[in-house]
Amino acid sequence: MAVSWTDERIATLKKMWEGGSTASQIADELGGVSRNAVIGKAHRLGLKSRPSPVKANDKPAKKKAAAKPAAKKAAPAKKAAPTTKQPPKPDPVPAPAPVPTPAPITAKPTEGGQSQPIPNRAPDLPKIVSYGPGGFLRQGPGDQQAPIPPAPPRRRVPAKPSPEIADKTTLLDLNDRICRWPMGHPGEPDFHFCGTKVNPGFPYCVEHCGRAYQAQLPRGARRPPPPLPFGGPRVR
């Protein structure tokens, strides 16, 4: 084993996984491990699911059970006994329910922002959004979630030497109340997050909300795309 799953690495894995990073990105960030390793570990940790392209369907069928025995390093021998699924316990699937019907609130009139329906992430829930005073999109207090942190750049092999990130806000310090805006680049010794108090109801502080949620300007009045974290040139 080249690199073992230390507590920190596991914590990072969790954070990123839950944060919406892809397995590849997490693997890059951790360094020294493959995407598969990350996924495998994630599953072993109990994490799983999340937008996966190959998961939505529900026709497990039974064909794949015999579709792999070949092509492997050694004699495939054979699959584990087809232990049929759980025999007893029909389990009356409890009605999940829970789509927490978000109250059709029209944004927090903190400063008298007008509300306007804007496409937001959340397939089922009504999109409650409005423009904030700074011109950034404002979400309904009820449906904010998934930080979807900006994706880190791709990197292969470089293992993070050690997380000596002094008192800066590290990945592990993130919580619901501090700004998650990334400062610097992942992998750098001084990579950290903004860390200041968030704009209530948002994943970022007021300043970064303005950066994250940009209002759409009228056609023709568009300004050149401002730099975003990770995707482009350094932002700091």
Place this chain on the structure above:
DNA sequence: CCCTGATTCGC
């Protein structure tokens, strides 16, 4: 083809 995550199974 690329990407994704899921799964299997030898180690």
Place this chain on the structure above:
DNA sequence: GCGAATCAGG
């Protein structure tokens, strides 16, 4: 427990 190989959907 780990992760390469493999599968499978987008």
